[in-house]
Amino acid sequence: MSQGNNPDDTVVEVEFTVTDPRYPLVAMSAATGGDVTLIQLLPRSDGAYTIFHRVSGAPPERFLAVIEEYEGIEGRVVSGGEDAIIEVRIETAGEFFTIGLTDTGAIPTELSSHDGTARIVAEIPSIYSASEVIDEFQAAYPEVEIVARRQKSYAVPLFQQRELYETVLGMLTSRQHEALLLAYVNGFYDWPRKTTGEELAAEMDVSATTFHEHLRSAERKLLSLLFSAR
Known part of the structure; x- marks a missing residue:
């Protein structure tokens, strides 16, 4: 090419x-x-x-x-x-x-x-x-x-955006990614919230505690990427 x-x-x-x-x-x-x-x-x-x-x-x-x-x-x-x-x-x-x-x-x-x-x-x-x-x-x-x-x-070069996206995906487990995706697309981060953690846990067929563990782990990894950037 x-x-x-x-x-x-x-x-x-x-x-x-x-x-x-x-x-x-x-x-x-x-x-x-x-x-x-x-x-x-x-x-x-x-x-x-x-x-x-x-x-x-x-x-x-x-x-x-x-x-x-x-x-x-x-x-x-x-x-x-x-x-x-x-x-x-x-x-x-x-x-x-x-x-x-x-x-x-x-x-x-x-x-x-x-x-x-x-x-x-x-x-x-x-x-x-x-x-x-x-x-x-x-x-x-x-x-x-x-x-x-x-x-x-683009204000930011496309490849820089793509590299960030791939870095984030590489940091998350499949269940952490699923929890984060479900939370985002179902309005968990909207205000007022359109869904609850308990409802999303049921969608994933896990307990509410397990769902929140996956979600918080994913959020922690994203925040560590953001605040550790140099």
């Missing part, structure tokens, strides 16, 4: 759409009539990926039934309700365009699906040639259509 000479704080943002139900993100909304939004994509040390989706418009179990028809995918409900959260574990890259996109050098920032159409927004850092990244991705996934391309700038 050739490299450009643009400043590190400039990226090319690209928007794609895809309607091929071969891809789980498309199939989930097509089969259920609901909506799917990616919250977080986490690479694992064993080469697998864990993806957290917010789903609505249908029971979360219906979304799981769709994705579990695909080989190499396992899922579970993390948080129920109208805006449920499901965790999807992908064992191999396979035909999953999200992972294929990251492999080309792009960073997905938004992935959602509605009425059988998936929308993907990704940022391509300036060290890569945007045209080459797009061409490589579309050559591997010809079903994906590019619908927009635009340039963006």
